[in-house]
Amino acid sequence: MKHPPQIATTVFGDNLTAAVRFTELLAAVGVERGLIGPREVDRLWDRHILNSAVIASALPEGARVVDLGSGAGLPGVPLIIARPDLEVTLLEPMARRVAWLTEVVDTLSLSASVVRGRAEEPAIKRQLAGADVVIARAVAPLARLWAWSAPLLREGGRLVALKGESADEEVERDGSAVARAGGSQPVVEQRGADLLAVPTTIVVVTRLEPKRPERHDRGRNPRRAGKHAQRP
Template sequence: MPAAVQFAELLAAVGIERGLIGPREVDRLWDRHLLNSAVVGERIPNGTRVIDIGSGAGLPGVPLSLARPDLDVTLLEPMARRVAWLEEVVKTLRLPATVVRGRAEEPSIKQQLAGADFVVARAVAPLDRLWGWSAPLLRHGGRLVALKGESAEVEVARDGGTVKRAGGSLPVVERCGIDVLETPTTIIVVERVGATGRAGGRGRRPGRTRKDRPQ
């Protein structure tokens, strides 16, 4: 808990100075960002390897690592200034996490990080594009856990077929933190069940979307 408080203080000060979160997010750091991210650990078994794609300000990877130090968390981020921030946070909070600079779709990153048990992502891209980036990083049976808001059901209906053709299971919408949060975290879960293929669709590249969106 002290480390979580310290992370919140860093976000409220340095995070705003560096443009990682917006000033209006300070009053809802805990419920909309930290706890919103941490409760995803409910869906992740002990001792597994997790990659946070487009980690940005460190959401959801840092709260997840704080809540679940048993996990092997990699914070994947392409932008140099955000990588510097993440490295400072990991060092300051003494997190059992690794920071890697790069994009999920880069061949070198696929080779380096392939075989993960879980990929997590928050406010990165539409589901079809996100699955196309995530699938090559997952082992067979590994899962994508995408933190989504009100768009979850719409994205599943729109992109479910594309995801299945690209080696994923039928996407499922779930809720985390029902007994903890006033507004539970909405997630989409997809399991890698087949060979990966290229998923279509539109979306930003990992790390280009601001990480201060409420979920």
Template sequence: MSELLSPPGDVVERVFGDGASVAIKFAALLADHGVERGLIGPREVERLWDRHVFNSGVLAELVPQNCRAVDVGSGAGLPGIPLAIARPDLRLTLLEPMARRVAWLQEVVDTLGLDVEVVRGRAEEPEVRRRLGGSDIVTARAVAPLERLAKWCLPLLRPGGQMLALKGASAAEELQRDTAAVAKMGGSRQRVASCGAEVLEVPTTVVVVERDEQVGRRDGGRRRRKDG
């Protein structure tokens, strides 16, 4: 897999900056172990940079500085690991339910020397919500349809926080289909955004959903009435 150690052109420096060499190491780890450990398909190795590493790294364009972020269903570490490399200022948690993938993620974090937390669990579990709730950003890639994703991810956000769901070319159609359901769950200001247009041939498409600022107030009011 030595050909993967040198990504095309200067894109790696433009996407990852000072973390370019770390991104190259991550791509090499995925190329060498991803297929045998069931993290990526055999056909994905040859398009590892564009389809996976760059596709995830450019998400940094949408993430505010110094925020608390959770990558739900992190799997192979996408988009979480590239995001952490591009943005070392983030307080990032990789959330993954499968033990073998949690082991992989921890190995990668340790090997690359990243200041990232790895947690085994599911976003809908009460303990996970207690531990990771109030986050500024929640990311997800190839995890679930938008309606189900919102049900899992929005409760992890503070009011005003954002869910960033990496989607394909049908993102607009999916958003149109699920807009009402997502709104009922407290998802406001729903939109489709594009990342990496200046550096990638095919930009990354992201559905952005903000957690309603009023959700926390309504929940707090219900608790106060119940407690009273």
């Protein structure tokens, strides 16, 4: 495994040791348990750890964040190491991955919660609703990801999806489905351009307030107007 690049100090500051420890765990136990491919070991810092952590600049101070489909802990674990002010929940349905995430959180003494389940399950929606931000990497196409994320977000909350090269294509393809499901027009942004050779591309969608009927439409609602609506 490579040493942390110089830039890791800028990204993780005083918490660099925890980032190094997480990278070592991924390279050893993570590979052994099939959570990450052996060919990823030499590119863990660039393609996984730093690439995840730089989305920190897209998240407000103290935000309540759900990492939907956290898997090996990406992007949620590097993010909480870089930004301990965030309240992060790592959501993952697979028992083996949940066990790994729980071990990581305990070993590194991170203030993150691990929840087992699927985003679309009613119990998970009840438990995690009201989040400020949902983050996700390599989980589902944008339209489906938005359908899973929206019920977890408060109004005005945001999905920050790490999408790489497919970002523009996904926005073009899924933008109207996202809008029909209560999302804003998705916006493609780059993060870490000043730090990384290949910056992280994210797609951001905001949960909009549900549309209310306009005043002049109200009279047309048969339940509100006309003789059927009048009390005797």
